[in-house]
Amino acid sequence: MSTTHFGFQTVDEREKARRVRGVFDSVAPRYDLMNDLMSGGLHRLWKAYTVMVANLREGDRVLDVAGGTGDLALAFSKKVGASGTVVHTDINEAMLRTGRERLLDKGIVLPTLVCDAERLPFPDGCFDLVSVAFGLRNMTHKDKAIAEMARVLKPRGRLLVLEFSRVAAPLRKAYDLYSFQVLPRLGQWVAGDADSYRYLAESIRKHPGQEELKALMQHHGFGHVDYHNMTGGVVALHVGVKC
Numbered sequence: 131m132s133t134t135h136f137g138f139q140t141v142d143e144r145e146k147a148r149r150v151r152g153v154f155d156s157v158a159p160r161y162d163l164m165n166d167l168m169s170g171g172l173h174r175l176w177k178a179y180t181v182m183v184a185n186l187r188e189g190d191r192v193l194d195v196a197g198g199t200g201d202l203a204l205a206f207s208k209k210v211g212a213s214g215t216v217v218h219t220d221i222n223e224a225m226l227r228t229g230r231e232r233l234l235d236k237g238i239v240l241p242t243l244v245c246d247a248e249r250l251p252f253p254d255g256c257f258d259l260v261s262v263a264f265g266l267r268n269m270t271h272k273d274k275a276i277a278e279m280a281r282v283l284k285p286r287g288r289l290l291v292l293e294f295s296r297v298a299a300p301l302r303k304a305y306d307l308y309s310f311q312v313l314p315r316l317g318q319w320v321a322g323d324a325d326s327y328r329y330l331a332e333s334i335r336k337h338p339g340q341e342e343l344k345a346l347m348q349h350h351g352f353g354h355v356d357y358h359n360m361t362g363g364v365v366a367l368h369v370g371v372k373c
């Protein structure tokens with residue numbers, strides 16, 4: 131039996147996927163509200179910076195992996211215009227449906243697909259840019275997912291990974307206090323679910339830090355990788371160029 135971690139617990143690999151699905155089934159209806167509350171709106175700035183770094187052009191083909199409620203897919207669709215494509219994907223139907231309805235309310239219709247980042251249903255070399263925001267941390271085999279994202283990119287195509295990372299040492303104590311004492315209470319109060327937000331705090335601690343993720347991306351198809359720390363390393367944007 132192969133094991134992995136689900137937050138601070140060690141679980142069977144198949145059990146992790148089931149539990150992650152449970153987390154996002156539970157949080158989907160309140161996901162956007164909780165994002166604003168938890169981050170004090172900062173997630174909007176982190177995503178806006180990601181869109182700026184993406185520097186998309188009209189006609190580009192983009193894949194948003196683990197796209198959830200569609201913040202990045204929506205912003206990207208405005209950049210690539212009618213001649214471009216943004217494919218909005220996620221493994222979780224509840225998250226994707228919430229996102230699709232939200233985009234439809236804004237008059238945006240995108241190709242939307244339930245799929246696992248570890249087995250992407252796309253041919254080799256068909257996207258200019260692949261993005262994954264706050265999704266990689268939840269995947270069982272991050273190496274497989276990164277290799278898959280490299281596979282579907284065109285040569286010189288870019289992967290953008292926006293994810294929680296290692297905070298700078300002076301912020302660590304306050305950040306831990308906030309993550310383990312405040313977040314679960316906020317989750318209980320707003321979404322009636324403390325456990326999912328406890329998992330969020332724990333999964334961030336288990337996720338590779340800036341340099342480790344850079345090395346993982348370099349090992350799985352990205353010749354050049356840079357990262358940009360934001361908010362003292364609470365979040366990092368890794369940019370990999372397919373070799």
Ligand code: SAM
Pocket residue numbers: 150154195196197198199200201219220221222225245246247248262263264265266268269270
């Ligand atoms: N990208 C969105 C955002 O930034 O708001 C949603 C991020 S949400 C924290 C993480 C998403 O990752 C969830 O919607 C979850 O279903 C998705 N996810 C987890 N494991 C996945 C996998 N193996 N393949 C695709 N999506 C996955």
